[in-house]
Amino acid sequence: MYKIIDDFLNENELKTILESINNNNFYWFLIERANYNSEEGDFQFMHTFIKKGQINSDFFNCCKPIFEKIIQIHKKPIHINNARVNLFLKVNKKKGLGFHKDITDSKNFLTFLYYLENSNGYTEFENGEIIESKKNRAVFFNSDLLHQTVMQTDVLFRKNININFMETND
Numbered sequence: 001m002y003k004i005i006d007d008f009l010n011e012n013e014l015k016t017i018l019e020s021i022n023n024n025n026f027y028w029f030l031i032e033r034a035n036y037n038s039e040e041g042d043f044q045f046m047h048t049f050i051k052k053g054q055i056n057s058d059f060f061n062c063c064k065p066i067f068e069k070i071i072q073i074h075k076k077p078i079h080i081n082n083a084r085v086n087l088f089l090k091v092n093k094k095k096g097l098g099f100h101k102d103i104t105d106s107k108n109f110l111t112f113l114y115y116l117e118n119s120n121g122y123t124e125f126e127n128g129e130i131i132e133s134k135k136n137r138a139v140f141f142n143s144d145l146l147h148q149t150v151m152q153t154d155v156l157f158r159k160n161i162n163i164n165f166m167e168t169n170d
Contacts (some may be wrong), residue, residue, distance in 0.1 A: 121152030
């Protein structure tokens with residue numbers, strides 16, 4: 001169903017990504033509804049690196065170590081459809097943001113989530129299985145699996161990188 005890899009990147013690669021994302025020049029966009037099954041008021045912040053296969057950000061290069069590691073693991077070239085970093089704000093009571101599929105029109109895509117800090121927030125699958133938000137943890141799963149973000153109550157910000165990709169024969 002899913003594959004978890006802890007200590008996904010080396011410390012220097014992780015440090016470079018965090019320095020880019022936590023930089024005052026890094027810009028965030030308010031997404032008023034986290035996904036199509038979110039309730040009104042279930043917002044998040046997002047920065048998109050790649051949208052529909054096209055580079056969409058000057059900060060694209062900070063994620064190159066992740067892209068290279070995904071290729072190394074899958075031993076095939078990949079096509080990245082979407083890549084973004086999500087930012088969730090601390091809440092007083094844990095709340096799920098709505099079960100959804102990252103890609104609804106194809107079964108060929110995989111989702112990659114990469115957690116940038118430890119928190120008590122997590123990713124929950126429809127069957128009740130939970131992936132804890134642990135710094136430098138990566139998880140791969142089919143993009144058509146129903147899952148949701150569950151908000152954190154312990155840290156002010158929770159960030160993860162979300163990439164939707166497919167293996168290619170190129």
